[in-house]
Amino acid sequence: MLRNGWPNDPRNSQPLLAEDLRYVFATDRRDDTPEKGWKRWQAVCEKWKGKYRRFATLKNELRYQASFTYLNYDPRMRSMIYTTNWIERLNKDFRRVLKARNSMPDEDSVITLLGHVAIDKRCYRRKVPKLKYETNLFPPMTDTN
DSSP states (O other): OHHHHOOOOOTTTHHHHHHHHHHHTOSOOTTOOHHHHHHHHHHHHHHHTTTOTHHHHHTTOGGGGGGGGGGGSOHHHHTTOOOHHHHHHHHHHHHHHHHHSSOOSSHHHHHHHHHHHHHHOGGGGSOOTTOOOOTTTSOOOOOOO
8 A cells, every 4th residue: 555655756855755664554543444544545645646646646545444454453463564574475485385295185285285385384473572572372492402
């Protein structure tokens, strides 16, 4: 969403636009909702549509409204919802592992293999910062490797 909204413009307006986008996608407002975020997005699009025509079309694209669902989460979690890189990396690992095996006996074996790949990723075992854990439900993970 940000990539589509970021115009190729002279450097003099990029800092102002970046400031407006940081305001729209801020994660620290406790009373924020997806509806409020969407309204901020529309206001920024309205502000910049005179200079950049692309913002006039982005203002009412409903598929971008889903980008504000992160505001349904606790404010302590919002800043950590940058899963795109993790998901892309995991998909890359899935493709690499499946490419190395020419054939699999059945669908269950594929699911088992992909599950093993996902569980085996050490980068996903990190503790989530800023949150207190319920140690009875979620015991601390130990590094087995």
